[in-house]
Amino acid sequence: AVNFLLGWLLISSIFMVGTSATLAIYEVQPGSPAEAVGLLPGDIVANFRTAEQFIAYVNDHRGEEIEMNIRRNGESLTFRVVPRMETAPNEGAVGIVFAGIASRGPLTALREGFLATIEMTQLTFLGFYELLRSLVLTGKVPGEIVGPVGIVSIATETGRAGLIYVLQLIAFISINLAVINLLPFPALDGGRFLMILFEKFKGSPIPRQIEMWVNGVGFVLLVLLMVFITVRDIVRL
Template sequence: MILGIVFVIIFLSILVLVHELGHFLAAKKFGLLVEEFGFGLPPRIWGKKIGETIYSINALPFGGFDKIYGEDREESLSKQSELHPNAPKKTRINNTRIIEAELSYKLTELLFQAQNQLGRFAREKQYGDVLENLLKEANIKYKRELPISIENSNSNRIDFFIEDKVVLELKSKRFIDKNDYYQTKRYLNSMNVELGLIVNFREPHLKPKRVLNPKFRVNSEQEKLLSKDHSDLFVDSDGIRSFGSLPISKRSLIIFAGVLMNFLLGWLVISIVFNLGIPQKILITSVAKDSPAAAINLQPGDEIIDFSKVDDFIKFVDENRGKEIVLKIERQGEVKEFKTVPRVKPPSGEGALGIALMESGLPKKNLLASVWEGLKTSIGIIQEVFKAIFNLIAKAFVGKANLEQIAGPVGIVKITAQAGSLGFIYLLQLLALISLNLVVINILPFPALDGGRLLFLLIEKIKGSPLPLKFEKYANAVGMAFLLLLMLVITIKDIMRF
């Protein structure tokens, strides 16, 4: 049992970590800020910041997590409130009021021209030189490399201070991070101006980011909506690389990426199993009552040694009816010998020993064949799991649901221990099976699961706005409570069964 617990912890860590890795990679692909990617669950034991992301190892060895900026709507709104305490509560990222609108549009046009002249991979100074010439041509007043004092330090310089109204910071890097935002915010405080712009010329589609000084009160009578054509060019700094700022399609892909990674893991592991092959063996699946096999205590799951084909074993038994034979049986890793006499005239429907047999094992396949068979098998398993779940749900509505065939934590530990006793290849099979089961379970449109989050995004797409945060919060809480209750019921049944 201890071996089973160890393997379950390892399996759980692999499955959850791979799932979270899917979210992490998709978020990075779409340029979001991932604040932390952790192995295990907090409290943190060790962490190292590489780039903008903290990679951590945590005390509880159960999977992992990632922290994507803005994914938690409640936390995101809280941060907005802290950064802009005077802003109306209903102000959103996409309807922030326009400050210095005319000047902003002029600057945006010039920034596009600078990127068109130099491309995406020039140095910041080169962009600054081109922009300076464009500002002169447009008769826009500016100060370049303006030194300012922050916290008694004179080492800070603003890239451009435009018309004594706008702080403009130029970047040429992979992405803008929170440090860039807070630096610009400090410049705004020091200069006592309301608006800053950060532009990253490395971006394939140039998107100047607006940074607002929270010391200035938002005037609700000013313009609040940008035209549809320009709404993605000017966003408040809270929306910089935030999950909530992405289109619904990209948010959906980030959520779905976790499920996809579990499918890819299951497919990979099953392909490995096909490539390695499983030794051929004969297993006893059932033992008839009052039979010679029952008399010597043969049991389902016993492996018959020295034979790899059922037909060969049956031929051996039939040739020795009425004679004593010795059977070598492997049970839980231990080989034992049993003496018995096959019946000459067994009852109808039974063999000479009174056992039912099955052949177990897979022949080795080449790499391409393994990958193809692994894909077909993975899809087949997912189809069968979907059918089983839908049948269970359908029977639940008529009061005939049967949870006996569903394994909870205790059952999984027992099954894992059995698989471990059979060999490493059987553990791989079980890992793949659990991973593919998680694909189906996680994609179900139920609150607290990834499928539930996708359902909420679909509703948002249809109605044109997100569901109320309070509703989403309560729905996820109820969904999680239901799943925990279901897990408790299954665990109790496992304990009674095992």
């Protein structure tokens, strides 16, 4: 519960403070000039310093062809696009949305932070389902799963991006820890809850020795999984 609460408060604080728009394209609007020339989400506009500078330039050159230097997967590309003279509400002249979070009021931030926490929790449960499915069907751990070494590497890169992104990472880790603890696996709170339900159904307590043995096996399996993931992270460095 504490980890869920921490994750919610951190995400809510991010919504409250907001993040400045970056030059990474988050969305390309359908039917826009950007879509027509082939711009894609994830592209980075390289020939402007800030999103605000780009927007001001576009507004000054509506109806004229402008040049956009784009970085895509380590490759430099050049696109020429003509910003629209007239736009519908909530649409830009070029038709791209930059990544960034607008600041919200406290109550709105708490509400949206809660919804984002629920969504992140659902995705985390789905991720563990995929992990279990992969282990059962193939005996392999999915490549996107990382351990302590991988987390340190991610944290180092995140730290360079700024405090807001560090808070996002901490919130993500907190929610992951909360979800892990709820899994119905021996040595975790979820496993203990499952044993209590079994005792209620059975009508008598599970022998202490059996409970210790089950939790011990579960703990060893968790340690082995963590060691495997850690070794794989080190090999990747």
